[in-house]
Amino acid sequence: MSKTEVVVYENPDLLAAAAAARLVTRLVDVQAAKGSASVVLTGGGTGIAILRELRDSSARDAIDWSRLDVYWGDERFVPADSDERNEKQAREALLDHVPLDPKRVHAMAPSDGEFGDDVDAAAAAYAEILTPEVPAFDIMLLGLGGEGHTASIFPDSPAVHEKERSVVAVRDCPKPPPTRISLTLPAIRRAQDIWLVTGGDAKADAVAQALAGAGEVEIPVAGARGSRRTLWLLDRGSASKLTKVYQPPTG
């Protein structure tokens, strides 16, 4: 049965450094066991800070980057050179600094890419990459918003009600930019390990509601559960409204 665990770090810097260290360990273990590994990246402040920490850590060389598949949980549908793009931020923070196999880096299309501004076509093309069956991703990093969104699945939006497709176009997002591409909750739940990474007081209500059993329509992050493990990596701010005392996970 899948486990849900929570670790609270003193501050956001420690959270990012510890998550980067944890990522090295888990990816190395998975590569040793299976030969290769897959990771799904998130945008957002904490997600990108983790990648920066990994870049700056000498332990990053323990990962065989040529045997790593990289995906994204969501993307802002903006031009390729926009600073808002999750892929661009991830490349600057880490991906351009490690010897990945470019064929194994699976980015979502930008709004000036091969599908132009057709966000539905761009989403369908990403779904095609995930066929015939959405991979059982080894690790999926996800951030969250103060209103409870995760990836680009916002409360009570069409995306949160999607049951069939693995990837959807998202329009009219309350958080800019308004047009995005996102994995859906059924695709997210294919991941073996989901790490929910977030810091700051502004996330405290959403974290507390999700961990208290809120419904995924109102608090989409509540629906992000890994098939093996769901691990919340928080700082004191984002954990400040938790009432239950969580034990640190083993392993």
Ligand SMILES: O=C1O[C@H](COP(=O)(O)O)[C@@H](O)[C@H](O)[C@H]1O
């Ligand atoms: O727009 C997005 O925001 C969320 C959370 O970002 P944060 O900076 O508030 O932590 C992120 O999870 C998502 O990937 C991104 O597209």
